[in-house]
Amino acid sequence: MVKVLVAGFKGRMGNTTVQMVLEHEDFELVGVFDPCAKEKNLNENAEYKDTDVPVYVSREEIKTDAEVWIDFTAPSAVFENAKFALENHISPVIGTTGMSDDQVAELQALAKKEHVGGLIAPNFGISAVLLMQFAKKAAEYLPDVEIIEMHHDNKLDAPSGTAINTAKMIAEVRKAHKQGNPDEKETLAGARGADYEGMRIHAVRLPGYVAHEQVLFGGKGEALTIRQDSFDRISFMSGVAVATEKIRNYDELMIGLENLL
Ligand SMILES: NC(=O)C1=CN([C@@H]2O[C@H](COP(=O)(O)OP(=O)(O)OC[C@H]3O[C@@H](n4cnc5c(N)ncnc54)[C@H](O)[C@@H]3O)[C@@H](O)[C@H]2O)C=CC1
Numbered sequence: 001m002v003k004v005l006v007a008g009f010k011g012r013m014g015n016t017t018v019q020m021v022l023e024h025e026d027f028e029l030v031g032v033f034d035p036c037a038k039e040k041n042l043n044e045n046a047e048y049k050d051t052d053v054p055v056y057v058s059r060e061e062i063k064t065d066a067e068v069w070i071d072f073t074a075p076s077a078v079f080e081n082a083k084f085a086l087e088n089h090i091s092p093v094i095g096t097t098g099m100s101d102d103q104v105a106e107l108q109a110l111a112k113k114e115h116v117g118g119l120i121a122p123n124f125g126i127s128a129v130l131l132m133q134f135a136k137k138a139a140e141y142l143p144d145v146e147i148i149e150m151h152h153d154n155k156l157d158a159p160s161g162t163a164i165n166t167a168k169m170i171a172e173v174r175k176a177h178k179q180g181n182p183d184e185k186e187t188l189a190g191a192r193g194a195d196y197e198g199m200r201i202h203a204v205r206l207p208g209y210v211a212h213e214q215v216l217f218g219g220k221g222e223a224l225t226i227r228q229d230s231f232d233r234i235s236f237m238s239g240v241a242v243a244t245e246k247i248r249n250y251d252e253l254m255i256g257l258e259n260l261l
């Protein structure tokens with residue numbers, strides 16, 4: 001059995017993850033963490049009345065034998081959480097987006113020093129993992145590309161972690177260059193979106209959406225659009241389960257679920 005702690009369990013993804021862990025025959029939920037929690041034990045919630053699991057509201061009070069720390073928290077919280085997990089030899093499986101490249105590099109160095117395996121996955125959905133790989137392949141032939149990501153309107157970070165990661169993967173095969181008319185001018189600031197090495201990224205936030213991305217390629221007289229949709233947060237759970245099962249076999253902090261597939 002893999003002993004699991006879920007950070008951010010009061011949130012949309014954290015709650016879905018708690019359900020997945022409880023239903024998985026190879027996982028044991030040994031703790032849940034969220035500063036928003038009012039209860040001391042998960043069994044104080046009607047839906048988990050038979051589940052005796054301690055609730056933590058600060059990192060300082062966490063005393064645990066957890067082996068894997070699943071993190072779906074907030075951009076402002078994830079770095080310190082991941083650091084805490086690595087320092088305590090708990091393998092982090094991080095879904096939370098919004099960390100800077102410097103923060104990720106610092107965590108990777110810490111994982112190496114502590115010989116602890118971990119994963120940061122900008123997206124645990126298989127459709128998104130495939131979209132990123134297909135987009136990288138397409139960019140070898142169609143280097144002019146724009147990304148449109150669409151999310152629910154409670155999302156804190158923009159652009160999404162998936163969109164940034166898509167752009168980074170495309171940048172591995174595409175020479176940086178400015179797209180559009182060299183003389184173009186925005187008559188309304190932001191009209192052309194964010195700029196990653198000349199690729200434009202547009203972030204849509206609307207009620208009713210969950211998580212969606214389109215990568216648009218344009219060539220001479222033709223175009224290609226690759227699109228993925230997560231209609232339900234259950235779409236991320238098989239990826240989280242795979243990472244939770246496998247992560248302790250590694251001794252470095254990796255980026256991207258594809259490393260474990
Ligand atoms: N990698 C992936 O496949 C996916 C990643 N995400 C990311 O996961 C994160 C969470 O998303 P949602 O569940 O929609 O957000 P949410 O806002 O519904 O939940 C976040 C929870 O984290 C808690 N929290 C805040 N600070 C904390 C801390 N220091 N320690 C523990 N818990 C803390 C909040 O109280 C809240 O309950 C976001 O960064 C989002 O982009 C979301 C879906 C899929």
Ligand SMILES: O=C(O)C1=N[C@H](C(=O)O)C[C@H](O)C1
Nearest residue numbers: 097122123155160161162211
């Ligand atoms: O906030 C979300 O919901 C999601 N966040 C991740 C991201 O920023 O890419 C993954 C997925 O898009 C859902």
